[in-house]
Amino acid sequence: MFAVFDFAKIFGGKWGEYNFTYSVSGRANQSTRLVEGVPILEIRRRLIGFSAPQKGSSIPRRIQWARSSIQSILIAAKEYAFGIKIQSRKGEGFEIPVQPIIDTATYERYLQVRKSKKTHPVRSLKYDYLIGGKIFCECNHKWGSRTNKSKRNRKGELIRRKTPVRVYYCTQNHKDVVSPNCPRHIGAIKAEDIVWKKICEAIDQPDYLLGQARNIVAQIRERQGSLENDRVRIQNEIDAVLTERQWVITQARKGAFPVSDMEQQLSQLTFQEVTLKRELSSLGEAININALNDWEKTVTEFFADLKAGVDELKTVTPQTPEEQHDVFLLKKRVVDTLVERIEIDRERNLHVQIRLNLLDILRKDAQSRTNAGVQNSEGEIYTRIPDIYRAGQVFLVL
Numbered sequence: 152m153f154a155v156f157d158f159a160k161i162f163g164g165k166w167g168e169y170n171f172t173y174s175v176s177g178r179a180n181q182s183t184r185l186v187e188g189v190p191i192l193e194i195r196r197r198l199i200g201f202s203a204p205q206k207g208s209s210i211p212r213r214i215q216w217a218r219s220s221i222q223s224i225l226i227a228a229k230e231y232a233f234g235i236k237i238q239s240r241k242g243e244g245f246e247i248p249v250q251p252i253i254d255t256a257t258y259e260r261y262l263q264v265r266k267s268k269k270t271h272p273v274r275s276l277k278y279d280y281l282i283g284g285k286i287f288c289e290c291n292h293k294w295g296s297r298t299n300k301s302k303r304n305r306k307g308e309l310i311r312r313k314t315p316v317r318v319y320y321c322t323q324n325h326k327d328v329v330s331p332n333c334p335r336h337i338g339a340i341k342a343e344d345i346v347w348k349k350i351c352e353a354i355d356q357p358d359y360l361l362g363q364a365r366n367i368v369a370q371i372r373e374r375q376g377s378l379e380n381d382r383v384r385i386q387n388e389i390d391a392v393l394t395e396r397q398w399v400i401t402q403a404r405k406g407a408f409p410v411s412d413m414e415q416q417l418s419q420l421t422f423q424e425v426t427l428k429r430e431l432s433s434l435g436e437a438i439n440i441n442a443l444n445d446w447e448k449t450v451t452e453f454f455a456d457l458k459a460g461v462d463e464l465k466t467v468t469p470q471t472p473e474e475q476h477d478v479f480l481l482k483k484r485v486v487d488t489l490v491e492r493i494e495i496d497r498e499r500n501l502h503v504q505i506r507l508n509l510l511d512i513l514r515k516d517a518q519s520r521t522n523a524g525v526q527n528s529e530g531e532i533y534t535r536i537p538d539i540y541r542a543g544q545v546f547l548v549l
Contacts, residue, residue, distance in 0.1 A: 191221050192324065214325050232258035278317055279479045281343040281486055285493045286501075289330035290323040294495075296339065332497040342501060347482065349503045350489055354461055357454045360507045361447070367509065368446060385431045392424045446513055453512050461485065 189197075198216045205216065230236040234251040237244050253261075278298050286294035299316045301309050317339035323329050353360070396417060403413035464482060469475040491506035 191218050191225075194221055195325075214328055218324060228253060228258055228261050278315070279476065279483075280317065280319070280339060281479065281482055282319070282346050282490065282493060285346075285486070285490055286319055286337075286342070286495055287492060288321050288333045288495050290321055290328070290333050292321055292323045294319045295322045296320070334495060334497055334499045337495065337499050341499075342495075345501050346486070346490070346493060346503055349501075350485060350505070351461055351465070353489065353505045354454060354458050360505070361450065364446070364450060364507060364509050382431065385427055389424060389427045389431070392420055392427065396420045396424075446509065450507070450509065450512055457485065457488075 195216045195218065198221070203216070205212065205220065224231070227236070230249060232251060232253040232255060234249055236247045236249045238247055239245070278296075280296040283296050284293060288294065296317065296319050299312065299318060301311050304310050318336050319339055319342055320336040321329070321333050323333070329335075399413055399416045399420070402408065403410060460481070464478060467478060469478050489505050489507070490503060492504040494502045494504070496502075
């Protein structure tokens with residue numbers, strides 16, 4: 152835990168026996184009980200500047216004094232004021248004593264500051280973002296989206312924009328770990344136009360995706376027998392482990408061996424069971440081999456329907472906000488179906504990873520035929536797709 156003196160200098164206000172706040176110039180001045188409302192990034196700068204230690208962690212920390220760590224301390228202000236931390240496990244609460252580092256007067260002032268900072272906008276507008284949650288940079292962070300409604304003029308004054316500007320931005324806020332190849336932001340209109348053009352290109356020329364799908368189907372058929380044998384073998388081993396577990400518990404109840412030996416054996420059996428289940432899950436998802444006989448026809452029809460819908464979207468000219476939103480929803484459905492990930496480089500070049508989910512297409516086709524009254528359950532053969540095929544997904548980077 153921090154020294155009380157350092158904590159006071161970092162956060163401002165009365166912490167423990169010392170009264171400290173920061174003036175605008177950055178000097179620590181003795182004053183009355185006051186909480187500044189310091190921004191989190193400024194708190195982080197002060198923590199690092201004072202070399203404040205962090206508590207131990209089982210996982211090495213990549214970021215020194217991350218925002219999430221500071222927020223967890225601020226959220227737990229009540230616990231650090233009264234010296235009692237409550238942890239819950241399976242619905243049961245436990246009180247854990249902690250070192251108080253905040254006096255009650257500062258805590259009460261903190262509650263007032265938190266309450267005053269809450270805002271309730273009169274009219275909250277939601278803007279459409281076509282590729283939200285799809286963009287990544289070398290910081291390995293999923294990009295967010297925001298709408299800028301204000302800007303600074305030549306005098307440095309903040310003024311309202313005539314037209315709001317939508318942007319995508321990197322969510323990595325720790326400048327010391329930002330990648331040098333991260334562009335930090337890109338205009339939403341520019342990014343969405345580039346991605347949509349690449350999606351149309353993939354739909355207009357699906358030969359590459361179909362070729363990759365043919366390779367996957369051929370490899371699945373070749374491995375059909377061995378994968379099924381592996382599944383049966385692993386399942387039998389899991390059943391044997393469960394039977395042995397029950398036998399160990401029964402013998403311990405009869406007094407054949409002490410409880411300590413039972414716990415040791417159960418621990419070994421649990422580890423063995425987890426290992427086998429992990430191996431079983433790595434075999435992948437079961438699919439109907441019979442459905443693969445007509446897969447190419449099904450996928451070709453899927454692309455034809457998709458192309459017809461996209462071609463119609465190219466010619467439509469929405470006039471009202473409602474029509475514009477309807478067009479957005481249709482485009483969003485296409486993006487969610489085909490786009491796996493979008494990577495952006497320093498020059499703001501967008502590399503779109505197109506995904507063809509072969510299994511999902513076949514599954515929906517089989518479901519539609521079942522709903523139409525077509526039953527083909529007799530003589531069906533099932534196999535499993537191993538994880539090396541990403542559950543039957545084909546990828547193309549444009």
